[in-house]
Amino acid sequence: MQSSHSYVNIAAYKFVTFEDTEQKRPEFLAICKQLQLKGTILLTPEGINLFLAGLREQIDQFLLWLRADQRFSDLQVKESYSEKQPFTRMLVKLKAEIITMKHPLIKPELGRAPAVEAKTLKRWLDQGHDDNGRPVVMLDTRNAFEVNVGTFKDTIDYRIEKFSEFPAVVAEHKEALADKTVVTFCTGGIRCEKAAIHMQNVGFDSVYQLEGGILKYFEECGGAHYDGDCFVFDYRTALNPQLQETATAQCYACRAVVTPREQLSPQYVAGKSCPHCASENSSGTTGAATAAH
Numbered sequence: 001m002q003s004s005h006s007y008v009n010i011a012a013y014k015f016v017t018f019e020d021t022e023q024k025r026p027e028f029l030a031i032c033k034q035l036q037l038k039g040t041i042l043l044t045p046e047g048i049n050l051f052l053a054g055l056r057e058q059i060d061q062f063l064l065w066l067r068a069d070q071r072f073s074d075l076q077v078k079e080s081y082s083e084k085q086p087f088t089r090m091l092v093k094l095k096a097e098i099i100t101m102k103h104p105l106i107k108p109e110l111g112r113a114p115a116v117e118a119k120t121l122k123r124w125l126d127q128g129h130d131d132n133g134r135p136v137v138m139l140d141t142r143n144a145f146e147v148n149v150g151t152f153k154d155t156i157d158y159r160i161e162k163f164s165e166f167p168a169v170v171a172e173h174k175e176a177l178a179d180k181t182v183v184t185f186c187t188g189g190i191r192c193e194k195a196a197i198h199m200q201n202v203g204f205d206s207v208y209q210l211e212g213g214i215l216k217y218f219e220e221c222g223g224a225h226y227d228g229d230c231f232v233f234d235y236r237t238a239l240n241p242q243l244q245e246t247a248t249a250q251c252y253a254c255r256a257v258v259t260p261r262e263q264l265s266p267q268y269v270a271g272k273s274c275p276h277c278a279s280e281n282s283s284g285t286t287g288a289a290t291a292a293h
Helices: 021-034 056-067 118-127 163-172 190-201 213-221 275-283
Strands: 007-015 038-044 047-055 077-082 090-094 136-140 150-152 181-185 207-210 226-228
Touching: 007 056, 007 190, 021 038, 021 056, 021 090, 047 056, 118 136, 118 181, 118 213, 136 150, 163 190, 181 190, 181 213, 190 207, 207 213, 213 226
Parallel strands: 038 090, 136 181, 181 207
Antiparallel strands: 007 047, 007 077, 038 047, 150 226
16 A cells, blocks of 8 residues: 655756767657656757656666666756656657757856855855855746746846746846846756856856755755745645645646635636636736746
């Protein structure tokens, strides 16, 4: 008999040159099906990104298999647990980029942007500057609807609708960020790593990525210097600084985030509509947050 929380959910990514994605795709699919895993794996020339769930033994076997490839031997994994299998199928997709920026492929093995650990960042925010005395600026690289759920205090939020807008908008604000230490952050590290490398490439001289993203910060530092919760792209919708699921939901019709207060509205029908898309449909205006994944 399985105990509660019997499914292990893993999320992992690594930027690394990966040129044989087409040859590797059938191998990934075969091992995942053999181990009865479900979820999504993205194979791209710039690396791998995966979200998988399965029983403990099968997840461990998969990671043993994957880490036998020298390119992924040091793959770092974030784990969470669920009583049910959160995914309905197993997909292995070939894509051009891990996360779409529409810029030349980034090769972090040629030099990652420096990372700042969560506890060091908290100390910097406590004291108001980094260890060199430079003011620290937090830069949210996520989409606007994610930021609405929660972010660091006094963060810079460019209200982007998709990550491919980031290079242009950060170029417009380059002067405003001069002489400051910029810390890019996102949910789990993928977007802020790519953003920080891009910023280094275009001439920012003091930029860091938050190692492990907001979720790692919550794990090590709780909610210090953070307002609200963290949007996550799975069935839980949002996690609080204690990494617990919150009552926040996401509308299946328009993908807007629906707060507990908004869920009291007669316009909120789970799986069908919410105040954002109901008002849009009645007035013809754009909803508050219609960005998709």
